[in-house]
Amino acid sequence: MSVVEKADTARAQVRARRPAVRWGPALRAAAGEAVPFVASFVLLAASWEAMALWLRSPLVPDLSAILREFVTICESGKAFREIWVTFYRMGLGFLLAVALSFPIGIASAVSRKAERFFEPGVILGLTVPGLVWALLCVIWFGVSIASPVIAVALGVLPSMIITVQQSVRSLSSDIVEMTRVFRLKRITVLRRIWIPLLYASTISGARVGFSIAWKVIVLVEIFGMSNGVGYQLNSQFSLQSVEGVIAWTLAFWLAMMAVEYLVFRPIETSANHWKKSAYE
């Protein structure tokens, strides 16, 4: 057996001993969790419908009007196109924030001087409402792609820096001391200790960051863009179409749920498979 084959079989054996996913109980558990979720949704819809029937006002459209509008924007494919545009801008801004948060967060965690240098900026960033970034970027960069990307990056960056900084600090000095006593190579310490640690703990921060990104992008699209979910919400608003505003909100909410359950949750689960709490 070659070295590579040996390593592969060994790796396969390691994998085989990890706890296997059992689908039966997992599905039953998911069904159990779905009950309160469905109940809250049904109650919300029923209350809305009751209110609509009682008020009989064009400002409170009934469920059938909202659903009709929702089906229209989905069937025409408009909802998918616009949501894609919004996600694309969010994603670019978000990636820019992640890329910047690593050097700044790591520096702030290991050096008191760097922390003092970046701290006022981070606190400023946490304090400034997303609205201000949206307005400033639209003024500075106009309708170019730079507006949404930079506004989102500025909005997300402070919380991502704090996440990275805290995750670097979370490595106990005990482990650092162990690597010194065993005189482990720097590259090994980076590859086997720091990168997995940062990966696991920034995933949770990324979820929060992504929801901040949405709150910024919608404003940029209202003020400065001629497409995207924010633009659509604004144009429905100017038509005084309440069902339009709600239908677009609903569509985007579903898209965000899909990202949460199909992207973030699976990545988070796989990044934390070594934690006992992940199985409780």
Place this chain on the structure above:
Amino acid sequence: MSSHIVIEGLGKAFAPRGGRRPAVIFDGLDMRIEAGQLVALVGPSGCGKSTLLNLIAGLDAPDAGAIRFDGRARDSRLAMVFQQPRLVDWLTAEENIALAFEREGTRPPGDARETVRALLRKVGLTEHSGAYPQFLSGGQRQRVAIARAFAVDPDILLLDEPFSALDELTARRLRLLLQSLWGEADGPRPTGVLVTHNMLEAALLADRIFVLNGHPGHFAAVMDIDIPHPRDPEDPALFAIHREVLHALGEA
């Protein structure tokens, strides 16, 4: 037998914050540890046992004097078992042990996998090779830590109260495990320094006991234990040594 670790005129003080007088831990301490011997450092807490071990490990630097290994300033292969296992949580038992191969200036041995397997067998964890630390019991984690220390085929093995965080029954099993690993080391046995506050543990495992006491710390007694290995934990001779150590500390 030549002296493997030689400590001469060691001085160490810790300056507390706020400009108060520094606490002098050692002032001119001398110590010689023979190659292949396991020596125990016993004494009351705060006497500098762990400080001395950290100085040997290179985690801290002496203020005066020197520590030499076979006449050199640095040891070649040093390993340590800590009071807490200090495993990397996101690496399996197997990967944690293999981590020790990634030593600066060395290459992992060609038969790394086999070495890890053999070690896991020796510490009784063959079944748990792919388990993550959080899924292991305290005793199992410490077994992994012991295997990791032996993985580098150490010249010097430092043990910082390795069993004191475990329940007595588990600690007892691990002491016997350590005794057998030490006995069956291929090639020359490592030179060992065991810090413990358990004098029976010292009597069971050590070839020589250094009794450290006072401020600054000095050796109140140095005792050679001539009982052949492996020793029986119930041997009345060990209890006699226990009494002798207490006597040296002025407690009996």
